Amino acid sequence: MIEPGEKGSMMSVERRKIVVPLNVRYLAKLRNEVRGFLRLHSMRWRDESRVVLAVDEAVSNIIIHNRKTADLSPIEVELRHVDGTVEVTIRDTGRKFNPRKNWPPKLTRDRKHLGLYIISKTADEVRYRFVAERYNELTLIKRTRKR
């Protein structure tokens, strides 16, 4: 599930790639992998928990929606730590879906779109692009505070 990481030479960049099969059974493993990567950077537990939560929500949404289609391709999650900032890029080949269309999502009484709301509250920045008319790329950015 994990590809080897890299270390940049000019500035401190660490990277890890995780391939997640399109099945909710792999969410726990994904959370463990993300947590393991974040632990290398001594984040505060709340920041760490919230990044894990945001990734879980994003990937859960993709799995649930993409499983309704014929495309059962896995999801790619790329983690990068660059000079105190964690960037998580999530790529999937499902139907185009721009979560930033109605941004920021509001917290409704019936808690609809709760996953997107959680992502908006946990990430410092959220970027989306549909790359080469082929895949969705969602990037969550979290500036870290040391423990």
Next chain:
Amino acid sequence: MSNAERNEAERLRVGIARRPDGVLLVTLAGYLDAGTFDLAEKALEKALSEGHCRMIVNMSELTYIGSAGAGVLLAAINRARALGGEVVLLKPTPAVADVLALIGMNKFCKFADTIEQANGIFRARPS
């Protein structure tokens, strides 16, 4: 129990015990995410459909909750209240409490640190 349900049970354990005072004690242990929420949902829905509208949900061994899990709790709380009852969340772990606070459920839910405290909440709101 189907194979799929057995597999889910490895990751989320749901225990149900009826207390002498009629309150149902539901224990959720493990994690409540998009892969396991339906197990908890079935258990809570069954209890509510059998008329158990006063419940304590022990969350002291629940290590993770996502939006799917929070949705299950919210639905159970709303349904129990509609039946004149209440669902009290017992001792959520810090990680779970943080998620509930993030989505505003800390203002909406009843929490207790002990069974006695939970009983106090039921006494204040008899069904």
